[in-house]
Amino acid sequence: MRAWEEIIHTGIIGTDKKAVNTQIFSEELLPLFEKLEKEAEDKEDFFLSLSSVIYNYRRGSFLPQKETVTELPLCEAEIKKHVNPSQVSSLQAVLGDESDSLLFYWLMQCDKKNLITNNELIPALLEIAERNKELRPFILSCTGNRGKWMARFNPKWNFNTGLTEKEIFDHGKPDERKEALKNWRLKSPDEARAALMQSWGEEQAATRLELLEAIEINLNKNDEEFLTVILKDKSQKVKEAAIKLLKQVPDSFIVKEVWEFTRPLLLVKKAGGLLGMSGKETLDLNLSFDIPEHFKSYGISHIDANKIYSEKEFTLDQLLGFIPPSYYEDHFQMKAEQIMELFAKKPETEKFISSLASSTNNFKNGEWGKLLYRKYNKLCTSVVKDFDRELQEEIAVATLSDFKDVYSVLPDRTNEWSMNFTMELLKNKSQDPYGYNRNYYKHIIHHFPVSVAEKLDSITVADPLRQSYWENLKEELKKMLAIKQQIIQSF
Amino acid sequence: MNLSEDQILALAPDDSSKKSGKDLANPSKWANTGVNEKALWGECQGSGKNPYRTQVDLSNIAFKCSCPSRKFPCKHGLGVLLLYARQKNLFSNGESPDWVKDWIDKREEKKEKQQEKADKPVDLEAQAKRVQQRLKKVNGGIDELQLVLKDIVRNGILNMPEKGPALFTNLTKRMVDSQASGLAVMTREVAEMNYFSDGWQTTFMDHLSRIHLVVSAFRKMEVLPDELAEEIKSQLGFTQSTDELKQQEGLNDQWLVLGKHTEQQEQLFVQRNWLLGTNSKKYALVLQFYVRTQPPELNLTPGTLIEAELSFYKSICPVRAIVKNLGKTSAPSDIKGFENWVQLLQFEKEQYSKSPFVTSMPFVINDVKFAGDGKRWFFNDRENKSVAVQCEDKKLHKLLAVSGGNSFSAVVVGGEGHYEPIAMYINKSFIIL
Known part of the structure; x- marks a missing residue:
């Protein structure tokens, strides 16, 4: 509005230096302005009166227009019912x-x-x-x-709903591409790998490393060729990631090569048992070996930071961890349990049970995992998801102090935990209410049975300085459980 | 009367009360909860030995609680109402306990006493004398104010940001001393202005224009019609006696509470309640002033329909009113507002031409739809004429989600082609934004 602009312009400069140019105003307003000027005490009074009139004139002068912006399309009707x-x-x-x-x-x-x-x-x-x-x-x-x-x-x-994994992988943002590749690997690992191979040359080193993580999902023998090619990648980190993946493919050339080297080091002695019965067999480990130089590029090191093993033992431990459980079964012609017993027979071989656990973890063998936990108390976290819930909860109770993230041993995020486990968890974590505060519980509370609210008062905190904090936390827990109860009732 | 969570939270005195109220909407905190058509009640275990007794008058929303909180409503009042909104099955239906009954009876008695008090005669001569004395004081203050305004425009407003708020803060104090509280509010607004925003010059000149308008009209008050003179006095801060207002005949209607806005002015809370008469189509503003320790007389909830008789203050363009008699509260079954933007803007224009002192107020417009390209947003009326939508993304997203591109009735506030939605009505639901 020109008239108001003139007011602002004059207002900024000041009436001492500039008078309002009334000529720019609409002709019909001029008599009014003349009247105001006549009645004004001075030029400041006239300016303020003009300003007041035009202010009001401006407020009432707006007329709605037909805008060219299009109306929004209607949202499609819902098929599902509302809550x-x-x-x-x-x-x-x-x-x-x-x-x-x-x-x-x-x-x-x-x-x-x-x-x-x-x-x-x-x-x-x-x-x-x-x-x-x-x-x-x-x-x-x-x-x-x-x-x-x-x-x-x-x-x-815009979460790319309705787009295929290929479309997201081809056109998405870095995070979305990685996520899409992971989903693609779940559905069709070969197609996903082929897409990655195709775009590999155009990806930056950091992106290549990120995308390579997705290949771990449904990793299989068909991936070996691609992983072998990228061993020549310029980026050291990419090479290391490729080796890490090749180490998990049971038939990869790396695994086979390490097995060929390690097999002669495992010597089974038959101690004159009746008709060659296995109970009399013992295992001897040949520690007089030197690994080929290039094995170091497979991530095999010499120095044991924990100082449990000698240098050779430490190398052998890593070599044994490279071998898939199925290779042991074929080699010894024994079942998993017998192999573990064989290792456990002598103190010098028993220490390598943990190497078998590494192998189990690496090749995700659920049966071996269960045995190792039950008989030798070795936990292979990569296979816990295959255990039945009772065993998972048993492990979770035993490892409550070891794992901050309870999902590493109880990976199912949907189910309700047993009262027994919930109470064990609460008894354990309540001792440190500062570390395990409301923030911790607000991520896991849906697993708690609602009736645990009645038992919260029975939990005692040993440290008197932490008791009041726990008391407050307990109230928070009760409140969250009441909401869970409300959800249950409402559905 | 079922209040939505948003409506209940709109009653909270501050954000911390909202949060605490939500925390208390938990069945484990409450015992002996009950409801009938007059009241809602419950006992909440607090830090004390005995549980707090919390009660809500449902016919005219009001709260009472035995807790020591000075807030109104307290967190227990909000908590029990929220709990009722969420889980009605936890409240037994039936006769209220004595402590609830006593309070409800006392409230009714008090209402009757207030009526009796209003019937007492007023000493008109003394009143006129007081007004004259005050006008003299106001005159002195206005002289000073005019001098400052003239100085500002003579030298130019360009260096106002450097001067800071001190000039207008001092003027505010002077206006308070000279008993021109209305002008004090206006000068305080200038003192609190943000000089860092684009177009501060227009905002500043708007303020100056409004102040000058009141001041110059005051000088000519004797030659102006009575109603306009009353309006000017009201702009200066002269209040009309509520007792007198209660004696005059009011307007009975079903009033829809369109919106509510509370702001703190030093120790005082000023609450603006905007109402729309569903039959009379009249807009009204009910102002309430209160301090933190004393609850406002009325608790009006946006989106509710109240049966009430309103008495309007004398004015050339009567909008401000008091609630003379209050009846039942219910939920609206329909909202009738302006049919299109031309009609709404014409009404606004008429208001401005009758009284240049009218400030922006909420209006209802029916059948608007959203139009926009993601950057600019418009409300299109049924004739496809647009005004710009001015609001934060959060509000905009709520509007979009609820409307889904369909038309709705909007409660908007603004002017000059830019309107901010404060509520919407769609599918028989009033939604506070």
Whole structure:
């Protein structure tokens, strides 16, 4: 508005130096301005009166226009039903508590019932999906078509829904490409590897390393060729990552080469047992060896930082960890249990049980893992996911002080833990309420049975200085459990 | 009457009360919870020996709690209401206990007493004398204010940011001393202005124009019509007696509470409640002033419909009102606002032409849709005419999510082509943004 611009212009310079140019105003206003000038005490009074009139004139002069911007397309109708008011209430309680664990629990129930959330809470959920990749698929499922429709208004909510892994891998951002490649490996490992091979030359070293991590998923013999090619990569870190992967492929040339070298070092002696029965067999380890120089590039080192082994023993321990459990079974013509017994017979071979655990961990052999834990108390974390829940909880109780992240031994994020395990965990963690505070519980509370709330008072904290903190924490836990109860009731 | 969580949280005096209220919306904290058509109650175990007794008057939302908190409502009041909104099954239906009944009865008695008090005669002569004395004082303050305004425009406003808030803070004190509290509010707004924002010059000149308008109108008050003179006095800070207002005939209607805004001015809280008469189509502003330790007389919740008789302050363009009689509260079944932007803007223009002192207020417009390209957003009316939407992303996303591209009724506040949505009505739900 020109008139107002003139007021501002004059106001900035000051009436002492500039008079308002009334000629630019609409002709119909001129008589009014003349009247104001006549009645004004001085030029400042006139300026302020003019300003007041034009201010009001400006406020009332706006007329709506037909804008060229197009109206938004309507969101597609929902197929799924919306949650009911009591389910909305429980979601509001969850969001108010800012607990990802309870939100996960709520989303699971919503998804199970094939429902979608109320529209009002969709932005809040999408904001959470933005930062929490684990909750993202559930949130997308529970926000229905409206959630997808909302993605067009915030680029951060565009989670590539509806795109194939190939499309995301070809055109996505670095993080998205990595995620897509991982998902692709789960569905079709060969296709995913072929895509990576194709783009390999154009990727930067850091990106190559990141993408290579995805190959660990569904790693198989077909990957060997690609991994062997990239052993010549310029980046040392990429080479090391390729070797690490080749070490996990049972038939890879590295594994075979190490096995060919190691096999003669494992000597089975038959101690004149009746009709050659296995009970009399013992294992001798030949420690008079020198590894080929290039084995060092496989990550085999000489010095044991823990000083449990001699130099040769330490090298042998690593070589044995290279060998897949199936090779041992073929070589000794024994079952897993017998092989472990063979190693355990003599103190000088018993120490290599941990090498078998490394092998089990490396090649993810569930059967060996179970035996090693049950009989030799060796935990192979990579196979714990294959154990039954009872055993997992037993391991979790035994290792409560070792692992900060309980999911390393109880990897299922969906189920409810037993009362026994929950209480053991609480008894253990409650002794350090500063380290294991509300933040810790708000990520795992959905696993707790609701009825544990009644038993919280029975937990005692030894350190008197920590008791009051635990008391407060206990109240927080009760509150979170009450919300879980509310979720259960609402669904 | 079912209040949504947003409506309940809108009653909270501050953010910490909202958080504490949410924390207390937990069944394990409450015992003996109950509800009937008049009240909602419960006992909450606090740090003391005995549980706190918390009660809510549901007919005219009001709170009472035996806790020592000085906030109104306290966290227990909010907590019990939130718990009721979330889990109604936890509240037994039936007769209220004596402690609830006593309080509800006392509230009704108090209402009757207030009515009796309003019937007492007023000494008009003494009142007129007081007004004259005050006008004399105001005159002195205005002389000084005019001098400063003239100085500013004579030398130019360019160096105002360097001068800082001191000049207008001192003027505010002077206006308080001269009993021109309305002008004190205006000068305080200038003192609190942000000079770092783009276009501060326009904001500054807007303030100056408004102040000058009041000041120059005051000088000519004797020749102005009575209603306009009353308006000017009200702009200066002269209040009309609420007792007198209560004696005059009010406007009975079902009033929809459109919005509520509370701001703190030093020790005082100023609460603006905007209402729309669903039959009369009249907009009203109910102002409440209170200190932290004393609750406001009314607890109006946006999105609720109240049966009430409102008495309007004398004005050329009457908007400010008091609630003379308050009846039941319910949920709206429909909202009728302006049909299109032209109609709304025409109404605004008429208001400005009647009284240049009218400030922006919330309006309801029906059947608007969103239009935008991700950078600029507009509200299109059913004739496809647009005004720009001015709001933060969070609000915008909530509006988008709820509307899904469909039309809705919006409660907007703003002017000059830019409107901020404060609430929406869609699918029979009033949603606070």
